[in-house]
Amino acid sequence: MEGRHYINGEWNTSGNGVIEVMNPATGEQVGTVPNGGEEEATKAVEAAAAAFPSWSKTTVYERAELLMKWHDLLLENKEDVGKILTMEMGKPLAEAIGEVEYSASFISWFAEEGKRVYGRTIPASKPGKRIQVNKQPVGVVASITPWNFPAAMMARKMAPALAAGCTFVAKPAKLTPLTAVRMYELAVEAGFPKGVINLVSGSASKIGKVFTSHPDVRKLTFTGSTEVGKELMKQSAETMQNLSLELGGHAPIIVLDDADLDLAVEGAMASKFRNAGQTCVCGNRIYVQQSIVEEFSQRLQEAASKLKVGNGLDEGVQIGPLIDKDGYEKSDRHVKDAVEKGAKVLVGGDGRTENNSYFYNPTVLVNASSDMLVMHEETFGPVAPIMSFETDEEAVKLANDTRFGLAAYFFTESMSRGTYLSENLEYGIVGWNDGAPSSAQAPFGGMKESGIGREGGQEGLEAFLETKYVSIKL
Structure with missing residues (x-):
């Protein structure tokens, strides 16, 4: 597949050569995308800026209609998009198609949520005055998306931006850009006007520099590592850009002694081994109350040992390759x-390595301790370490002992114990007896060094709106 830029309503392949996109399961080339840089990024931003005045004045109903056309086309082509996603990223095909469906849920959600951008009137302190609060689109939005969810992260950023009345410029990850190209092809087919949506592939440093410095870019939305997020934040300071940063995680899973163990194992499997452990909300360390740690460990071992590892296009595969x-x-x-x-x-x-592909077998470790790397660093792989604890307070302390705060999970049948954990865990997303809490209608984001802002839900639309206060003297 030959990928292209999409700038100002036209497809092109300008840039300094091409970037080869490889299948991590086979080491074979899947396709190419142009290696764009500052010139392409600048043209895309300028196109978005030129389109913003007219697009921001369209009605929310016009925007919703276009978004729903894109939504329908995406679902009609979900097998095609899913296959591209699997070939360039590696996750099992069923999981990839599920990601496409998940992506579509954000588009339909924000198509409707865009109709509910409400201002308000505030009682004035003096007679003869009126106070109004209006919501307006922030402007041109630049987006940088990660390789592990190339469809979902694009939709989760692009849909609310467009619904709010912003124009959009996207840079997909160099490892998985072809999914974004196919999604853009469908968006173009849906009929978005010239300049409203733009796509640029290529050098992260060169394109990112334009995104953070160009005065017409009023918002940057990024999903990726905390280290890169901090650098983008520094670069964006010069133009005081509005930022949404969804960064690294180090999610704990806590299993209390009154938990439904079948549910706890099911939830831990869903959280830990989805996408071969390559998600920012994966359970990275498991804390189990001492009295049940042996039984839970045995059950998790049995479940993990049944997972089939291999090429995501092969039938029955549940764990694909690691990305590199x-x-x-x-x-x-x-x-x-x-x-x-x-x-x-x-x-x-x-694990095994062959033909530039890297497979790591689902792994369960017991007798983990706090001095181990796996208990302090985000693994981003199918490794589940188990450590025991005695009291609920100890579990919370262990879970919060990190500079990250994206997602946390716990399992208990007690309302009082669950309430204690949910209120004291320092995380933006908490799954209570739920290993897969993400949904389009809920705000997704972290605390501490896991980021700034929220995506999804009502908050996900607010992220692309400015609040304007108008004081009227009659």
Whole structure:
């Protein structure tokens, strides 16, 4: 597949050569995209800026109609988009198609939510005055999306921006840009006007520099590592850009002694091993109350040992490859460090590399301790370390002992214990007996160094709106 830029209503392949997109399951080339830079990014921003005055004045009903056309086309082509996603990212095909459906849910949600942008009238302090509060689109939005959810992260940013009346420029991850190209092809087919949506692939540093410095870009939305997020935040300071940053995570899973263990194992499996552990909300460390740790560990081992590892296009595969060599080596390094410090491998603990592809087997570790790398660093791989605790207070303390605060999970049948945990865990997303809490209608985002702002829900639309206060003297 040959990917292209989409700038000001036209497809083109300008840039300094091409970027080869490889299948992480086979090491084979899937396609190419142009290696764009500052010139392409600048043209895209200028196109979006030129289109903003007219697009921002369209009615919410016109925007919703176009969004729903895009939504319908995406679902009609979900198998095609899902196959592209699997080939460039590696996740199992069923999971990839599920991501496309999840992406579409954001488009339909924000198509409707855009109709509910309400201002208000405030009683004035003096007679003869009126106070109004209006909501207006922030302006040109620049977006940088990650490789692990190339469809969902595009839709979660693009749909609310367009619904709010903003124009949009996107830069997909260089490892997985083809999914974005196909989604844009469908958006173009839906009929978005010239300049409203723009897509640029290529150098992250060069394109990112334009996004953070160009005066016409009024908002930057980014999903990726905390380190890159901090750098973008520094760069954006010069223009005082509005920012949404969804950054790294280090999610704990807490299992209390009154938990439904079948539900807890099911939830831990859903959280930990989805996308081979390559999600920012994956359970990265599991804390189990001492009295049930042996039984829970055995059940998790049994469940993990049944997972089929392989090419995501092959039938029955549940765990695809890790995205690259660095991801494989990090998982392996975490396991070896844990074993050296006293952990025991119940299942997995190894992998295979062949033809520039990297598969790591689902791994369950017991006897984990706080001095292990896996308990302090985000693994981004299918490694589940289990550590025991005695009291609920200890579990909360262990869970909060991190600079991250994106997602946390716990399992208990007690309303009072669950309320205590949900109110004291320092995380933006909390799953209570739920290993898969994400949905289009709920706000997604983190605390501490896991980011700024929220995506999804009512908050996800507010992120693309400015509040204007008008004081009228009659």
